[in-house]
Amino acid sequence: METVAGTSLIDPFAVAVDVDKGEMPEATNRQVRRASDMRGYYVDERALERLIEQESDPLHYEVFEVPVPNEYGHLMYCISKLQPGVVGEECFMTKGHYHTQVNTGEIYLCLRGEGYMVMKTSDGRFDAQPMERGKMVYVPPYWAHRSVNAGSEPLVSFCVYNAEAGHNYGDIQTEGFLKRVYRRGGEVVIE
Ligand code: PAN
Ligand code: ZN
Numbered sequence: 001m002e003t004v005a006g007t008s009l010i011d012p013f014a015v016a017v018d019v020d021k022g023e024m025p026e027a028t029n030r031q032v033r034r035a036s037d038m039r040g041y042y043v044d045e046r047a048l049e050r051l052i053e054q055e056s057d058p059l060h061y062e063v064f065e066v067p068v069p070n071e072y073g074h075l076m077y078c079i080s081k082l083q084p085g086v087v088g089e090e091c092f093m094t095k096g097h098y099h100t101q102v103n104t105g106e107i108y109l110c111l112r113g114e115g116y117m118v119m120k121t122s123d124g125r126f127d128a129q130p131m132e133r134g135k136m137v138y139v140p141p142y143w144a145h146r147s148v149n150a151g152s153e154p155l156v157s158f159c160v161y162n163a164e165a166g167h168n169y170g171d172i173q174t175e176g177f178l179k180r181v182y183r184r185g186g187e188v189v190i191e
Contacts, residue, residue: 007073015066019111022081022156024064031063033095035087040173041095043180044088051087059083061094074163082147082155084113089182091115096146096177098122100166106139109158114151116190118177119143126178128190131155144172148181150188 003009017024035052038060042048051058061082068074085092096118099106108117110131117137119127121144129137131147139145149155182189 004073007071008069010069013066017079017158019156022079022112022154024066024079027064027066027079029063029065029067031065033060033062034058035060038087038095041093042087042090044090047088051085060092068163070163070166072162072164075160076163076165077158077160079111080108080147080157080159082113082115082149084149084152084154086183089184091148091150091181091183091188093118093148093181094146095169096144096172098144098168098171099141099161100168101162101164102168103141104162104165105141105143106145106159106161106165108137108139108147110135110137111156111158113149113153113155115147115149115155116181118146118148118179118181118190120172120175120177122171122175124178128179128181131157144175144177146172146177150181150183 015026034057036057064079083092110133112133115131116128117131121142179190
C-alpha cells in the first residue's frame with residue numbers, strides 16, 4: 001500500500017490504563033516532576049522551599065506515555081497524574097505550556113479528582129474549566145493550558161493531542177497565566 005510522506009504506517013496496538021490508580025502500567029515514558037522542578041512557578045517561594053526540605057522533595061506530578069511517532073496524523077496520548085496539596089495557599093499545578101505548533105488543540109478526559117484546567121491565550125484571554133471524574137475539557141488551538149488540583153486526591157486525566165504538537169514552556173512561564181487557584185479556609189478562589 002502507499003503511505004503519505006511524513007506519516008509512518010505502524011501496527012495497531014492497545015495499552016492498559018489503570019483508571020482508578022491513574023497510571024499506565026506499560027508506559028515506556030514516565031515523566032516525573034518533583035517539587036524542586038517547580039521553582040519559579042508558585043507565588044510563595046519560601047513555602048515551596050519548605051515543602052522540598054520537610055518532605056524530601058516530594059512527587060508533584062507524573063505523565064505516563066507509550067509514545068507514537070511525532071508526525072502529522074498520529075495522535076499522542078498520555079495519563080497525567082497531579083498530586084493534591086498547596087504551596088502556601090496555592091493549589092498544586094502543572095507547569096503549563098503552549099503547544100510549539102500553537103494551532104493544535106487537546107482533549108483532557110478527567111478520570112479522578114477535582115480541579116481546574118486553567119487556560120490563556122497570548123492576547124490575554126483567560127478561562128478556567130472545572131475538572132472532575134467524567135468531565136471532558138476541550139483545549140482549543142492557541143490556548144496555553146495547565147491543570148490545577150483543588151481537591152484532596154490525585155487529579156488524573158487522559159489526554160489526547162496531535163503527535164507533532166510539541167511543548168513550549170518558556171512563553172507562558174514568562175507571560176504567566178493571569179490568574180491562580182488558591183485554597184483559603186476551605187474555599188477555592190481563582191484570582
Ligand atoms: C499534558 C501535559 C501534562 C503535564 O500531557 O503535558 O499534564 O503538564 P506540563 O506539560 O505542563 O508539565 C499535555 O497537555 N500535553 O500536551
Ligand atoms: Zn498540551
